[in-house]
Amino acid sequence: MTDPRHTFDLRGHEAAEETFRAALASGRLHHAWLISGPAGIGKATLAFRLARILLNGEDPASAAARRITAGTHGDLLEISRAVDEKKGRLRGEITAADVRPVQSFLHHTATEGGWRVVIVDGAEYLNRFAANALLKILEEPPPKAILLLTTASPGRLLPTIRSRCRALALSPLPDADMRVLVPDVPEDVLARSHGSPGRALFLAQDRDGAIAAFVAEILAGKTLTADMLPLIDRIARETEGFALLCDLLGEGLADRARSAARRGDLPVADSSARQCSELDTLRRQTDGFNLDKAQAIRQAVELAAGT
Template sequence: MSERDSLAASPLTGHAEALLLFRRAHESGRLHHGWMIHGEPGIGKTSFAFACARLLLGGTDPQSRAGRQITAGTHPNLLLITRHMDEKRKRMRQEIVIDDVRPVQDFLHHTAADGAWRVVIVDAAEALNRNAANALLKLLEEPPTDTIFFLTCPAPSALLPTIRSRCRLLGLDPLSDEETRQVLSRHGRAADSLPALVAQAQGAPGRVLASDQSTDDAARQLAQALLEGRTVIEPDTLAGLLRHDDGFAVLCSLLGEGLANRARQLAGQGKLTEASKAAEAFASLQALQRETERFNLDKNQAVRQAAAIASAP
């Protein structure tokens, strides 16, 4: 089972206040039809969405019938929308395309089993391309009865304003060190490595879990240099990065994480103009990645464009 596939099965660690907020909204009888779950990469946004789905579908007990179905991915009232394999290139797409969203229509045309909620989770909604985003927007504009949408993304600015305006925003805070330790232990990280990994995670254990799976050290070194304002890209560094099929995607992910962190830090310091520029850079980077992958553009040039976006003041 991959890290992503295990999200439905893993218990939620942390985020107790956010879950309580959602639970109270549910109990009030005035539950909003669209929720945008946002927070830095690796913080547990999708795990949180699944926890909310378990609450709505009566599957909080993993041993119950509904609980087992959610874990197995077979619950008739739950649909996960995410990126899929590009069969031509034999690798994971970097964007969610219209074909990935079309199953929602069939899903919503069926009456919910047992008269319960229907739940749609859009994982990494920032990866929606324009057509997919517009298709989702139409569903959010006229939401079917007893249907809840959860969209996960690093920052609300990563999505269309029209989509944001139709969702209730719910931000997740970083996990504590102890919560981070629990997540890493559950995913098999050795006890003697935990202190260093917890420090590296900075409250987002998924960041460590993802980095363990990446063999592209060049992307990490280059991202750090660009975020520090060093704009010269050595030819050997660029060649090393693009030697891997996912090198450009990894670089964009790391740069996006850095820009999102920068925007939050600047906003926290009251530097709203600078924070807005960092958020705009994040959105530009996301657009560059989508267009590069969609049209198979020259990644050498795309890396240099990404560098200009990330290193701009």
């Protein structure tokens, strides 16, 4: 998929864009918008689309559009997880130092005399200090300033941050749009991607289906045995192996919790929800502290088995 900065063809989120345009046309544009939806559904792409609307950069040939694409537009600031230079991957959180430039950016006069736009991509990764710093800005926003927050987990944001934003919840993309955006992804993967192009590409990395099959065995009740260790080591070595396993296992546990709740089996619903939460914590700690992934996979298997 194309980088959100370079994407001009927005598919499947026309209703959310129209909501924003209508608010802008009314002269009552809210100062902060919370764009939510599953990972890979196009939240950042929409945020940059809205920024282009405000900054006169909708025409790809315009000077404003070229500056937005290049990351050099003086009235647009993007905040997201920084790369850990030592580990060569994204850090586990957005820190107060990452958010600090927002304050001075918003209180400077717009370089082109119009709006100033801040995109906070992945707002669920704001740590406590960063969240409080952003909250102060949301409480006293300067005029002609817009904050666009994206998140796959709105429940992880401070309630006070959510309450100060207007919500834009994105819906899954229709099959026709999915086939245009990710034409090379197999049909069975598309069926499991929940209308998210990014998720389809993510799932497609399990090329031989070994991780999905392994997760299905665990969810069916198979416990950790010695014959699983070679596969666990292989998954741990793959670039996205651990993330794929956690994603599929978490989805299965969440589905189990919902099914149990619908049929009134509250003990199973509560147990599965707890396992899902613990798996999420294990994943974040493993990524954040660069822990041994093979060991983390073994812990995930034991967690799902309740051992």
